[in-house]
Amino acid sequence: MDWYRRLVARKFDRSKARRYPGRPRIDDEIEQLVVPIAKHNSDWGYDRIVGAMAKLGVTLSDQNESR
Secondary structure (H helix, E strand, C coil), X not given: CHHHHHHHHHHCCCHHHCCCCCCCCCCHHHHHXXXXXXXXXXXXXXXXXXXXXXXXXXXXXXXXXXX
């Protein structure tokens, strides 16, 4: 039965497919552009910040931070 336990353990060991929770981080250079705009304009929402970034030529999404 030892061989069976090892087989089952290998089959259900998903360590290679393990993903960590949360969104992937955005690039540091984009973060350095967004954070000062967000701090200086604290009453702006996501959509307005994305619009300001679009005028700078940086494409962001207010939903999933994709580029």
